[in-house]
Amino acid sequence: MTADDIPPRPLSGACPVVSDRPSRAEAEAAVRTLIRWAGDDPAREGLVGTPDRVVRAYEEFFSGYEQDPVDILHRTFEETDGYDEVVLLRDIRLESHCEHHMVPIIGVAHVAYLPDRRVVGISKLARVVEVYARRLQIQEKLTAQIANTINEVLQPKGVAVVIEAAHQCMTTRGVRKAGVTMVTSRMLGVFRDDSETRREFMALIHNRCGSGS
Numbered sequence: 001m002t003a004d005d006i007p008p009r010p011l012s013g014a015c016p017v018v019s020d021r022p023s024r025a026e027a028e029a030a031v032r033t034l035i036r037w038a039g040d041d042p043a044r045e046g047l048v049g050t051p052d053r054v055v056r057a058y059e060e061f062f063s064g065y066e067q068d069p070v071d072i073l074h075r076t077f078e079e080t081d082g083y084d085e086v087v088l089l090r091d092i093r094l095e096s097h098c099e100h101h102m103v104p105i106i107g108v109a110h111v112a113y114l115p116d117r118r119v120v121g122i123s124k125l126a127r128v129v130e131v132y133a134r135r136l137q138i139q140e141k142l143t144a145q146i147a148n149t150i151n152e153v154l155q156p157k158g159v160a161v162v163i164e165a166a167h168q169c170m171t172t173r174g175v176r177k178a179g180v181t182m183v184t185s186r187m188l189g190v191f192r193d194d195s196e197t198r199r200e201f202m203a204l205i206h207n208r209c210g211s212g213s
């Protein structure tokens with residue numbers, strides 16, 4: 001599946017802050033409600049600390065709303081030795097949450113770009129993945145947001161993002177199909193326009209030679 005039908009702008013940036021964000025106490029009360037709804041007693045010993053733990057876990061899972069990926073990519077370096085080949089970060093571990101069921105999406109992202117003089121510290125590509133992953137997502141949007149942000153900020157000759165992930169809403173509930181992987185891609189610039197560059201990217205993703213893994 002591709003995200004070709006998703007417009008390239010304006011998806012990046014910090015998320016709009018909700019004006020009526022509940023307090024921590026209200027969030028913990030909501031967890032107690034869910035525990036009661038599940039049929040258990042939030043006052044019993046083993047569950048007393050659970051609302052606090054769940055809210056802390058959510059703080060981690062959804063910390064991406066507080067961060068702006070554009071800032072992460074802001075610091076770039078001029079590449080003066082004429083490197084004009086693809087830069088690829090392969091197998092970036094991805095942990096997100098599906099916006100329909102709020103259960104994990106686990107997989108990997110492959111992120112490549114073809115620089116146009118300016119390059120970025122490679123960890124920053126993984127950080128952009130991390131920020132968007134730590135929001136409620138569908139995989140298509142996540143894929144497009146990562147690619148569009150890199151494209152907007154670095155203005156390279158092209159960007160390619162592929163995500164391969166398993167959705168626990170399909171494995172632990174619902175249709176319950178274990179082992180299914182969803183694959184999404186977003187190709188911009190030369191990766192979209194030039195089939196040879198796209199083929200090279202796909203070969204780099206799938207050719208494990210020399211990776212040491």
Ligand SMILES: Nc1nc2c(ncn2[C@@H]2O[C@H](COP(=O)(O)OP(=O)(O)OP(=O)(O)O)[C@@H](O)[C@H]2O)c(=O)[nH]1
Pocket residue numbers: 098099100137138139140167169170173174175
């Ligand atoms: N396109 C897309 N669909 C997703 C993603 N994550 C979850 N879904 C799907 O979102 C759909 C939500 O469908 P609904 O019919 O509203 O929800 P549901 O009744 O829980 O559906 P089932 O999962 O089929 O039981 C399901 O088909 C999920 O598999 C995603 O990242 N992209």
Ligand SMILES: [Zn+2]
Pocket residue numbers: 098099100101102103167169170
């Ligand atoms: Zn889901």
